[in-house]
Amino acid sequence: GDSVTxxxxxxxxxxxxxxxxxxxYTATGYPSLFWYVQYPGxxxxxxxxxxxxxxxxxxxxxxxxxxxxxxSFHLEKGSVQVSDSAVxxxxxxxxxxxALTFGSGTRLQVQP
Amino acid sequence: xxxxxxxxxxxxxxxGTSLTxxxxxxxxxxxxxxxxxxxxxxxxxxxxxxxxxxATYESGFVIDKFPISRPNLTFSTLxxxxxSPEDSSIYLCSVGEASGxxxxxxxxxxxxxxxx
Numbered sequence: 001g002d003s004v005t006x007x008x009x010x011x012x013x014x015x016x017x018x019x020x021x022x023x024x025y026t027a028t029g030y031p032s033l034f035w036y037v038q039y040p041g042x043x044x045x046x047x048x049x050x051x052x053x054x055x056x057x058x059x060x061x062x063x064x065x066x067x068x069x070x071x072s073f074h075l076e077k078g079s080v081q082v083s084d085s086a087v088x089x090x091x092x093x094x095x096x097x098x099a100l101t102f103g104s105g106t107r108l109q110v111q112p
Numbered sequence: 113x114x115x116x117x118x119x120x121x122x123x124x125x126x127x128g129t130s131l132t133x134x135x136x137x138x139x140x141x142x143x144x145x146x147x148x149x150x151x152x153x154x155x156x157x158x159x160x161x162x163x164x165x166x167a168t169y170e171s172g173f174v175i176d177k178f179p180i181s182r183p184n185l186t187f188s189t190l191x192x193x194x195x196s197p198e199d200s201s202i203y204l205c206s207v208g209e210a211s212g213x214x215x216x217x218x219x220x221x222x223x224x225x226x227x228x
Contacts, residue, residue, distance in 0.1 A: 032215065032216075034216070034217075036219075042221065042222075043204060043219050043220060043221040043222040044155075044204065044206075044219040045219075046113075046216065046217075046218060049216060089154065089155070093215055093217070098143055098160075098208055098215050099145050099157045099160060099217075100145075100155070100157070100206075100217055102154045102155045102156075103154065104153075104154045105153075105154050
């Protein structure tokens with residue numbers, strides 16, 4: 001079946017540091033890939049998405065590139081802020097199974 | 113994207129009782145889903161809410177425990193029946209929008225349930 005694997009957290013960084021959160025997936029066919037963010041006490045917000053190989057999703061300084069050869073969709077940001085502290089979820093969907101399959105989530109803590 | 117609201121936002125319930133959670137969308141959507149997020153965990157799909165027919169449940173979830181209604185394309189309810197402390201979770205509805213080749217899901221704010 002489909003699965004998404006994320007790096008274990010928490011990830012603790014200082015403000016303005018470079019961020020990478022790794023995400024790899026297993027799925028049949030050609031899934032669409034997503035990053036969602038959950039701020040403390042809130043629901044999930046779509047951060048970015050990519051629908052085919054080599055697509056780059058970007059939003060609010062975050063980027064992720066759909067790499068089919070490595071089945072990866074790593075999230076990056078060049079300079080994190082304290083306000084980026086949240087839990088980040090990698091997810092996929094595909095034709096034939098519209099519901100999302102989520103990774104376990106990675107908690108990011110950014111210190112001033 | 114669609115604007116999604118859920119009621120209640122949180123509740124504290126006694127063991128053995130039931131709670132119905134409402135999900136309202138400001139536009140007609142084809143796909144609606146219900147997810148559960150247990151404390152400190154990721155999201156698990158409970159079921160797909162189908163308009164005009166019975167919901168499609170995932171393995172490990174049954175209709176008697178989580179009955180779902182979807183009377184139209186903008187509204188759905190999830191009931192958590194005969195609750196136990198293990199049902200304490202955040203319950204989220206989501207809606208799917210088709211855009212080209214991708215289906216993008218947007219989530220409601222969630223209902224935080226505590227069962228004593």
